[in-house]
Amino acid sequence: QLQLQESGPGLVKPSETLSLSCTVSGGSISTTPYYWGWIRQSPGKGLEWIGSIHYSGRTYYNPSLESRVTVSVDTSMNQFSLKLRSVTAADTAVYYCARAYASGSYPFDYWGQGTLVTVSS
Amino acid sequence: SSELTQEPAVSVALGQTVTITCQGDSLIVHYASWYQQKPGQAPLLVFYGKNSRPSGIPDRFSGSNSRGTASLTITGAQAQDEADYFCNSRDSSGDHVIFGGGTRLTVL
Numbered sequence: 001q002l003q004l005q006e007s008g009p010g011l012v013k014p015s016e017t018l019s020l021s022c023t024v025s026g027g028s029i030s031t032t033p034y035y036w037g038w039i040r041q042s043p044g045k046g047l048e049w050i051g052s053i054h055y056s057g058r059t060y061y062n063p064s065l066e067s068r069v070t071v072s073v074d075t076s077m078n079q080f081s082l083k084l085r086s087v088t089a090a091d092t093a094v095y096y097c098a099r100a101y102a103s104g105s106y107p108f109d110y111w112g113q114g115t116l117v118t119v120s121s
Numbered sequence: 122s123s124e125l126t127q128e129p130a131v132s133v134a135l136g137q138t139v140t141i142t143c144q145g146d147s148l149i150v151h152y153a154s155w156y157q158q159k160p161g162q163a164p165l166l167v168f169y170g171k172n173s174r175p176s177g178i179p180d181r182f183s184g185s186n187s188r189g190t191a192s193l194t195i196t197g198a199q200a201q202d203e204a205d206y207f208c209n210s211r212d213s214s215g216d217h218v219i220f221g222g223g224t225r226l227t228v229l
Contacts, residue, residue: 063123105209109169
């Protein structure tokens, strides 16, 4: 059974960089045809896609966040990572990593449990 | 287009049928996926594509798509179906993922 687990600091100071990793177990991150994505959910709000990456390194980003986001992949560690720069309180959210089937509607079929990141001094 | 619009809230009597909709220009080209989210939990994929239901999802969940509107139908709603439901798809360019704002389903 595929499992995804987010890890990283739960508290980040304003203007600093939020860094999270997602470890994939029970399957290879290099399996096609899948993309690996980050989605966030602000408290009491809806879901917002941040970006996705293919194991080859190809990335796609939400245009509204693209200037501050980098998603990378480490196939040797079976992990992918998120960096969000210059954070503000508006970036406080539960951050999920998920796998997307790269066809059709690109459904996210496996999700991590999510990790709350609070931006505060 | 980069928006998907859902009804904020819908209610259904126990055992009855309810349909939740998702509207957007990109749905003319792309299919939608549907997720169920209960408090404190990660979203769960319940339906996707033209006619696909993940393993383990009850067959009371079904979907359809008609020229810009995707629908999720729950036939014979159960108390455990009370949750938030989100649709998602790709935008018109196909390169970006978009989510609807979510629909809170109450089972009466």
